[in-house]
Amino acid sequence: MTSTLPFGLAGASSRRAFLHRLGTIGGSSLVMSAMNAWDLMAAPAGPRPVLSGRPAKNRVLVLGAGTSGLVVAYELNKLGYDVHVLEARSRVGGIVWSVRKGDTHSEIDGERQTCTWDDGLYVNAGAWRIPHSHEGVLGYCRELGVPLEVFLNDSDANYFYGEGAAAGQLAGKRIRMREVKADLTGHINELLVKAVDAHQLDAALTADDQKRLTEFLIRQGYLDSTTRTYKAFADRGEGDPIALTRLLEAGFGNRLRSVPPMEGTMAAPMFQPVGGMDQICKAFQRALGPQRLTFNAEIQSVHQDEDGVTVRYRDTGADTPVEMKGDFVVACVPLSVLSGLDIALSDTMMQAVKRVTYSDSAKIGMSMKRRFWEEDDQIFGGHLYSNLPIGEFSYPSNDYFAKKGVLLGLYSNGPISDLSTRPIAARVEHVLMHASKVHPQIRDEFESAYAVYWRRVQYSLGGYATVRGAALREQISKVENRILIGSAATAPRSLPDWQEGAVSAGWQALESLHARAMRT
Numbered sequence: 001m002t003s004t005l006p007f008g009l010a011g012a013s014s015r016r017a018f019l020h021r022l023g024t025i026g027g028s029s030l031v032m033s034a035m036n037a038w039d040l041m042a043a044p045a046g047p048r049p050v051l052s053g054r055p056a057k058n059r060v061l062v063l064g065a066g067t068s069g070l071v072v073a074y075e076l077n078k079l080g081y082d083v084h085v086l087e088a089r090s091r092v093g094g095i096v097w098s099v100r101k102g103d104t105h106s107e108i109d110g111e112r113q114t115c116t117w118d119d120g121l122y123v124n125a126g127a128w129r130i131p132h133s134h135e136g137v138l139g140y141c142r143e144l145g146v147p148l149e150v151f152l153n154d155s156d157a158n159y160f161y162g163e164g165a166a167a168g169q170l171a172g173k174r175i176r177m178r179e180v181k182a183d184l185t186g187h188i189n190e191l192l193v194k195a196v197d198a199h200q201l202d203a204a205l206t207a208d209d210q211k212r213l214t215e216f217l218i219r220q221g222y223l224d225s226t227t228r229t230y231k232a233f234a235d236r237g238e239g240d241p242i243a244l245t246r247l248l249e250a251g252f253g254n255r256l257r258s259v260p261p262m263e264g265t266m267a268a269p270m271f272q273p274v275g276g277m278d279q280i281c282k283a284f285q286r287a288l289g290p291q292r293l294t295f296n297a298e299i300q301s302v303h304q305d306e307d308g309v310t311v312r313y314r315d316t317g318a319d320t321p322v323e324m325k326g327d328f329v330v331a332c333v334p335l336s337v338l339s340g341l342d343i344a345l346s347d348t349m350m351q352a353v354k355r356v357t358y359s360d361s362a363k364i365g366m367s368m369k370r371r372f373w374e375e376d377d378q379i380f381g382g383h384l385y386s387n388l389p390i391g392e393f394s395y396p397s398n399d400y401f402a403k404k405g406v407l408l409g410l411y412s413n414g415p416i417s418d419l420s421t422r423p424i425a426a427r428v429e430h431v432l433m434h435a436s437k438v439h440p441q442i443r444d445e446f447e448s449a450y451a452v453y454w455r456r457v458q459y460s461l462g463g464y465a466t467v468r469g470a471a472l473r474e475q476i477s478k479v480e481n482r483i484l485i486g487s488a489a490t491a492p493r494s495l496p497d498w499q500e501g502a503v504s505a506g507w508q509a510l511e512s513l514h515a516r517a518m519r520t
């Protein structure tokens with residue numbers, strides 16, 4: 001069975017193909033909703049390991065200061081290990097990057113960008129929302145004193161906008177979520193009340209239950225209590241109700257469920273750190289202290305023998321080679337990077353590392369002179385529900401009523417035509433052209449953009465890991481004498497496309513390393 005509904009979650013002959021299609025056409029929120037429906041979503045990392053004891057040989061070098069590396073280093077430090085983190089960039093966080101004024105990067109084989117937004121404006125180019133069930137990440141926020149605020153996913157004020165045959169006769173029209181909800185419910189309730197009146201439900205319901213059900217349906221669906229029909233009413237918005245057949249044809253209702261599933265992006269509340277997702281990694285950095293972290297340390301090689309490990313890195317500031325020794329290494333760099341390093345892993349392990357693929361994730365933040373979505377459309381966070389080729393277009397859940405704001409103009413986890421190879425200005429124009437169909441003001445209000453295409457970012461070479469199969473995950477989680485991998489790709493419980501996965505992977509590496517070190 002293959003879904004033909006751009007806004008729907010119906011099954012597909014190939015789950016992966018369907019997820020990919022939703023990602024490129026319908027936006028990542030649809031992918032995540034669909035993944036959730038198939039139980040593919042990230043589970044909480046479970047309880048944090050409780051470890052004790054400190055081995056005599058306890059010098060650990062952690063490679064990479066993303067979420068997984070910071071979790072490993074933070075916990076080892078608490079256990080009394082002599083831990084040191086080596087990070088190629090001049091900041092912590094890795095994929096967790098809140099882009100602000102002055103931030104800059106060059107795309108591999110591409111252009112250099114520098115963010116010119118006003119102070120205080122930012123976009124989370126990687127991780128941006130935390131489900132309330134992700135107790136691993138949220139536990140660290142509590143422990144490290146990271147203030148959180150609500151991240152709004154769903155809002156009745158937000159628009160549906162469909163294009164092409166998939167949207168049927170509603171193509172090209174902006175329709176609020178509240179109109180879709182009210183009209184679908186109203187029409188369906190009217191049908192049900194009429195079925196009760198026509199004695200079509202007599203077999204299923206007693207006379208008393210029919211009476212109570214009718215009262216419920218009339219009240220819930222805003223039906224006229226005399227005529228029992230659904231008509232326009234003020235709270236759904238101006239205009240006549242949209243016909244049921246049009247709504248079904250457009251598939252908008254497939255975005256709705258009775259209650260949101262617990263896992264994934266739909267179950268409220270979700271959270272974001274006040275001031276940017278990078279606040280969590282910065283809190284880890286503060287807790288570790290400056291003496292345990294070296295920036296601008298680009299790992300070149302990792303060797304091991306019976307006595308210990310030797311890591312060679314390039315100090316990218318001074319452009320000089322540096323050597324550092326330890327008892328163990330936890331490699332928390334992306335496997336897309338690890339596979340290119342001179343590292344003493346077995347052939348079996350290296351083959352497994354190379355089989356892990358990474359998503360083609362991209363985000364474009366667009367700063368606006370005026371928060372027109374709030375002022376003109378009364379939209380306060382949440383997303384646009386569209387099949388436009390911009391993935392997920394999203395409104396900020398922070399700094400409401402400020403003068404300026406940053407829209408997430410594009411978020412995709414798969415390629416959108418050849419966009420990633422076009423000049424940055426052409427990618428931004430693509431977003432402006434499509435987004436102006438829903439928000440005609442966007443061109444006048446646009447200030448400047450910052451595009452992050454993770455496949456083309458040095459030290460990432462992709463978005464999140466997509467690890468196929470338990471056997472592969474188990475292989476890359478093995479300890480190879482004094483070296484083990486701790487990046488999110490190895491996550492035993494949560495998936496690598498969540499920070500919870502990075503926490504789960506970090507905890508697994510921590511336990512494996514401690515068990516290995518205590519044996520020496």
Ligand SMILES: Cc1cc2nc3c(=O)[nH]c(=O)nc-3n(C[C@H](O)[C@H](O)[C@H](O)COP(=O)(O)OP(=O)(O)OC[C@H]3O[C@@H](n4cnc5c(N)ncnc54)[C@H](O)[C@@H]3O)c2cc1C
Nearest residue numbers: 064066067068088094095127128129299463488497498499
């Ligand atoms: C677009 C996108 C959206 C996401 N959205 C969410 C979300 O909403 N919520 C959520 O919880 N999660 C989200 N995630 C997932 C989350 O960001 C990741 O699971 C997590 O950040 C991965 O952490 P990590 O430490 O394994 O890897 P990374 O963050 O990649 O860290 C690896 C570190 O290694 C460093 N490094 C690389 N090469 C070298 C080298 N040669 N020498 C030294 N250091 C090196 C890097 O600079 C980096 O700091 C999202 C991911 C993406 C891509």
